[in-house]
Amino acid sequence: MPENNICPACQATNTTDLFQAKDHLVSGREFLIRQCTNCGMGWTVDPPSEEEAGKYYASDEYISHTDSKQSLADRLYHLAREFMLGRKGKLVNTAVRKSAGVIIDIGSGTGYFAAFMQKRGWQVTGIELSEKARKYSVERFGIRAIGPQQVMDLPSAYADCITFWHVLEHLYNPEGWMGEVRRILKEDGKCIIALPNFASADAKWFGRMWAALDVPRHLWHFTPAAFRQFAAKQGFACERTSALPLDLFYISLLSYRNNGKALPLARGLLTGAVIALRSLFRSDSASSLVYVLSKKDS
Numbered sequence: 001m002p003e004n005n006i007c008p009a010c011q012a013t014n015t016t017d018l019f020q021a022k023d024h025l026v027s028g029r030e031f032l033i034r035q036c037t038n039c040g041m042g043w044t045v046d047p048p049s050e051e052e053a054g055k056y057y058a059s060d061e062y063i064s065h066t067d068s069k070q071s072l073a074d075r076l077y078h079l080a081r082e083f084m085l086g087r088k089g090k091l092v093n094t095a096v097r098k099s100a101g102v103i104i105d106i107g108s109g110t111g112y113f114a115a116f117m118q119k120r121g122w123q124v125t126g127i128e129l130s131e132k133a134r135k136y137s138v139e140r141f142g143i144r145a146i147g148p149q150q151v152m153d154l155p156s157a158y159a160d161c162i163t164f165w166h167v168l169e170h171l172y173n174p175e176g177w178m179g180e181v182r183r184i185l186k187e188d189g190k191c192i193i194a195l196p197n198f199a200s201a202d203a204k205w206f207g208r209m210w211a212a213l214d215v216p217r218h219l220w221h222f223t224p225a226a227f228r229q230f231a232a233k234q235g236f237a238c239e240r241t242s243a244l245p246l247d248l249f250y251i252s253l254l255s256y257r258n259n260g261k262a263l264p265l266a267r268g269l270l271t272g273a274v275i276a277l278r279s280l281f282r283s284d285s286a287s288s289l290v291y292v293l294s295k296k297d298s
């Protein structure tokens with residue numbers, strides 16, 4: 001749960017209030033975004049309590065971006081998903097330097113990534129809070145999926161890789177989760193964390209309209225500097241950072257659509273192209289970043 005006045009990444013107490021961001025998905029409510037003036041970390045002020053959070057996820061769109069393929073946007077979304085699965089798989093193989101092993105996907109949702117890895121010979125466990133999504137992933141893909149309470153039953157030094165694909169920013173106790181990750185990972189295991197980038201070119205472009213704010217579901221708005229500090233405090237070294245290139249276009253499209261602009265797809269693609277060209281060689285300004293972490297010696 002965010003401590004409203006203390007930076008969760010660097011513990012500084014000098015903060016600035018940026019703007020009110022709107023929940024476009026469920027409630028229509030506005031939430032204040034506060035930023036640490038020391039490290040740039042942002043957070044959502046006074047989010048719903050963890051017990052109440054469930055009702056802010058009460059959108060089927062959030063659970064499974066549907067399997068329908070009617071509109072052009074839907075078809076592009078499915079193409080993009082296939083592309084991203086391939087890219088994520090490759091990121092795992094490169095990070096772990098193995099073509100198969102034990103992988104745990106935290107926040108496995110409807111199971112697409114877990115299923116993709118299982119097909120490639122990995123021994124997969126998905127961890128998912130939503131019972132509905134968990135059930136879907138087990139029935140549709142035959143993966144093993146468990147609830148968050150069962151994480152402590154996983155053996156220590158068990159996994160070669162643990163992934164969080166756009167999940168950590170949703171968690172009420174990210175420190176507690178990172179502690180479990182340290183326990184469950186093998187000594188040479190890798191943790192891969194994908195996050196929206198609060199210091200990205202598109203975050204600056206859209207400001208309070210930036211779709212990846214996604215309040216109040218996103219509690220934390222990490223910048224690269226803030227995330228590396230956070231990871232170090234949890235006992236991890238950041239080995240590599242890379243971009244998820246398509247997220248820029250998706251987030252741009254959503255930012256226009258959420259705010260009722262006409263032709264959000266066309267605008268999103270165009271804005272994405274402009275931003276991508278402008279920040280071509282500045283990887284830290286990508287819309288989403290993937291961090292590869294290894295355990296620091298303790």
Ligand SMILES: [Zn+2]
Pocket residue numbers: 007008009010011012036037038039040041226
């Ligand atoms: Zn800070």
